[in-house]
Amino acid sequence: MKPVSTLSSAFLQPAGQALPTALLTLRFDRASALADLILPTRRTENWKYSAKHLKLTDDMASALPLNASAEAVADNSGYTVVLVNGIVRPESSNYPMLDGLSIQRFRDLGEDDANLAADLLSKSISDQPAKSGSVNLSQLNGARFEDGLLIQLKPGTVLDQPLFVIHHTTASHSGSAYPCILIAAGSNSQLTLVEDYLSSGDCPVMVNTTTEFSLDDGANVTSIRLNTEGQTVQHMGTTGVRQQRSSRFQSHSVGFGGILRRHDLHARLEGEGAECKLNGVVVTQGTQHYDNHTTIEHVAANCNSEETYRNIVADKSHAVFNGRIHIHQDAQKSNANMSNKNLLLTSGAEIDTKPELEIYADDVKCAHGATIGQLDKESIFYLVSRGLSPRDAKVLLTMAFINELVDQIPVEQVRDTAHIGLNQFFDQAFQEV
């Protein structure tokens, strides 16, 4: 048997020191803690289906260029911040100064804000001690970030347009990037954040991300995560969410890109009456491997959570959904609903879906469901007998599976991008021979 390998120490070497002291200290501590991070194997429970797809080589340890400039970024309908290889590019960014809104890059933080950022990161859910036997590669982000964004909304601040954060990765040679975004939403503030992960170039790279949301009482945050990275990108991302009383968080994740994508999404409902809604659409083809791990923790009573993930897999691709709901003892009257449906378009494609419920309170409603199916031949015949081409029939049936989720994405531009990506996917998946 091959010995388990540990992450080479090169992966723990940051490239620059251009950060406030509080963040440098935190980063150093993270790197020390990870000194002998063991890479996951198929016996690592939370990487069981994905470990063999992880292909980290030593030449991916070096940081991708910190001074690369952004290529032309499409016009966005809202405010835009551009990061290239995890470094904020103010010259490509465009957002107004608004009362109550502060968008700062890590490198520019004063002492107080640097302490706040370090505090948010130290409480970050992705950096919680991992369960025994689990490995969270996103913890690397804390040891390697070179810059990042701290977005703060003062109480009552409402952002009138979506804020786009464009994460551009230059894969013109091997390496890795560690974008980090922290959002502190004050009480009753409102924000729609679109994280758009894209790449150029075709060398093997790793993108390792952290996004942390902190929602005070009554805050209302929508997070959209769009992934259109190229076929040489291994993407490992973590999103952590802490929600206080009566706050609302909704997340929409749409993924097309990357050869391997792993996303850990962890929401903690810490204040009574908090609500979260997590939607995900994943389509995979070729030899892509997508792994969504979600955790919803009901810590306080009277919280609602609703989770809907749909996977559509073609060719020899593979999608994994692991949805965990953890209801703490004091979280009475919790209401949790989780659904994962999967569509296999070919016999070579694979789905693994695993709902996990951990319930310690006795007065809760908790429902979960998972299905795996194929396109129904009779339905195809019915549609084709009305003159539709087999491709159009299959597209209609496949879209029926995800329409509801795409329609719920509250930003038109993202819906358009989703439709373009889906059409490209259909062109490949339903090629007429």
Add this chain to the structure above:
Amino acid sequence: MLSIKNLHACVEDKQILNGLNLEIKAGEVHAIMGPNGSGKSTLSQVLAGNEAFDVTSGEVTFNGDNLLDLATEERAREGIFLAFQYPVEIPGVSNLQFLRTSVNAMRKHHGVEDMNAAEFMKLAKEVSKQVDLDPSFLKRGVNEGFSGGEKKRNEVMQALLLQPKLAILDETDSGLDIDALKVVADGVNALRAPDRAILMITHYQRLLDYIVPDYVHVLSEGKIIKSGGPELALELEAKGYGWLGVKDDVAANH
């Protein structure tokens, strides 16, 4: 218009059609009757192009073309329409979207420009009224949660919308109460035209009181064993299939 010669077909390994012959000319309405298991639905599925059925021998021409060489969607675009005995429910695909895609696929085939959404909506509302379906049905999923009668009316509505050359109605009368039967029959009668043929498959004479066929055929064990005018249906109603030497329903099923 449609010429079927010595058609043999099977599903999986079961031989169902055993040398069926049938000629249908434009403007005619034909009814095919026969006990369960005689091959009525198989005939309709084979004509529409369901790949679950294999044609083992025989030929079918449609307006001079070899129908069996055409893909399912090409048959539809050339004007063959099958009203399904059991229309499929397709949640998540709206009737409106489906029907518009269908109409435009036909138009494209005939080199006609797409119908825009507003034009289409107007047309769809008109035909849904013709079969007494509330236009709100258009916004629902295809046949999703429709009652048996609503599904059948939806099939006839599609025929009115698509204006096929040959409409095959597979037990479109089954499961209908008398009022719904009249609505469906009115819809089918509205389809009658000199350049269109209708092939009705039915168990019961009842439908033929409302849609009077030009020809009635009796199908048994995959062959047409007797043909006649509308009076044949009445005779069957009175005497059952036994007098033709055909095992009746019960016997055929046991």
